[in-house]
Amino acid sequence: MRYFADLHIHSKYSRAVSPLMDLPHLAEGAKRKGLQILGTGDFTHPLWFKHLKATLQNESNEGSGLFAYRDVRFMLTAEVATFKSTPKGVKKVHHVIHAPSFEVVEQLNDVYGKMGSLEADGRPMFGNCSPAELMEKTHEVSPDAVLIPAHAWTPWFGIFGSMSGYNSIEEGYEEQAKHIIALETGMSSDPAMNWRLSKLDKYALMSNSDSHSPYPWRLGRECNVFDFGSNGEASFSSIFSAVKNHDKRHFLFTVEVDPAYGKYHYDGHRLCNFSASPEETRKLKSVCPVCHRHLTIGVENRVEELADRPLGFVPENAIPFKKVLPLHELVAAYRKSSLSSKRVMEEADSLITSVGSELSVLLDTPEPQLRKHADEGLVAVIMRNREGALKVKPGYDGEYGVLQLNAATKLGQTTLGAY
Structure with missing residues (x-):
């Protein structure tokens, strides 16, 4: 059986998110989309976590790390933001955290609550905290928790973002980089773009919707596809074992949108109604011809800056993808x-x-x-x-x-x- 899994979404407790992002609408939307597994999103928010704990049911295989609601399985997930002042400016990075149990989430929330407010937003912000510090505190609670960089290339909050990111996983996560097993491509990049960086070969590439609404053109627009055979079963551990090992038998492919569909693929200024390819931006010296300020540099340009391979190279251990x-x-x-x-x-x-x-x-x-x-x-x-x-x-x-x-x-x- 194939399992389509979207493991990064938000609940109604996050800012700028539809009030329909609750369990009934999520389950209904998942079934119409064809998703068998959803991330809960926002397990850090006290009200959402209380609701999840009261509503989601343990599967018959207790301890699987997946929880049932109306024939859809949910994994406990959250997104958090870290902000850290450095000599190169303030680094702003989003991270997706996957937890194997409610007990682990409770312990994580105890730790995270000392780092910033968990009540203000479903996506909490931790000031004066580096990616390395977040990873260290997360793994001190549970080595089984999985943290991956969210939408890795987004200009403002991606680990490689052009406006406030780093040039490598090691630069951001320092000695804790050894715990990173995967990256989330985000909508404005696809695996083929990431394959251009040889230093990313060690990481699996995951794709999720980061959906803020349950509408079908948002939920599951990007997702991961697993198959554990006739005798296997999806679980927290089986999913991340397949991811970590780039196991093509069980991690079949990712579903991607065309990266041009993403909100940050090209360079430009939205308010100036101006966009440019990387080549055009270089000719303009990154200056908007309308307002004469620095352009927001998009994902394609940033990939070009860091790439050491031509487009078209496919690593031996690459998980395939389908683009729709x-x-x-x-x-x-x-x-x-x-x-x-x-x-x-x-x-x-x-x-x-x-x-x-x-x-x-x-x-x-x-x-x-x-x-x-x-x-x-x-x-x-x-x-x-x-x-x-x-x-x-x-x-x-x-x-x-x-x-x-x-x-x-x-x-x-x-x-x-x-x-």
Whole structure:
């Protein structure tokens, strides 16, 4: 059995998050998406943790580190932010923490509560704390807890971020870097971009949605796919054993959006309505031609800066990935309508209901079967999406990328612009 797992989301107790991010809506959204495992997010928040502990049930395999609710399994997860003043400026980094039990979470929260307020935000902020200090305190509580750098390349809060990050895992986590087993790629990068850095070969690459709402174009838009065989079972330990060992038998692939769809792929200024490729930015000397201030340097540019390999290199131990955009994005672009319009919602939901889940529509359902439930043009777009052949205008400085369809794409014809 395949397990689709999205292990980085937020609850309604985080800032700028939908009030619908509660267990009932998460479970419903997960099933429609095709996710079997979700991170809880925000286990550091006292009210959310109390609710999780009272509501989630131990599985029959007690001690698995996964907890059941309405046929969806949940892993205890949280995201925290560290801020540390250095001679090179304030370093700001987000980290995803995965805990194997409620008992470990209680102990972690006791420690984290001394580092910053846990009540103010579901994503707590720890001032005067380095990534190394956070890792050390986490592992002192439980060596089984897994901490990974969140959205590693995001300009403002990624470990490699252009605005406030580090140049290497070792620079940020220092002697504690030995405990890092994986990185989260984030939406604005994909594994192929990360493979350009030989120093990252030792780390597995995980992908999650970092969703702030339960809507299908957010939840599970990026996820990890595991399979433990007919006699195996998903558990906290089996998942992270597969991740740590780059075990392709059990860690099958990640699901990624086109990195151009991410909010920080290109350089630019959102308020100036200006974006630029790395090449254009170099010509501009990183200065915005509209406001004449320094551009927000995006992920593609930052990868170029740190890379020591050409695009296309694949490490021997690399976990494969599949690149698809959410179904509602496809329908919205095809119908030239908004994501949340009634027509888009009804058409996408009808197709999901007919097939079984959105991820099945996007990844697996044969084209002839799709044609029974959707018109020819939309099916052509779905198949082009599955082939990774759609064109996206790159996102920048907090603006999502925009899917661009032309008439040939809708008819399933190959065009140079599709690549």
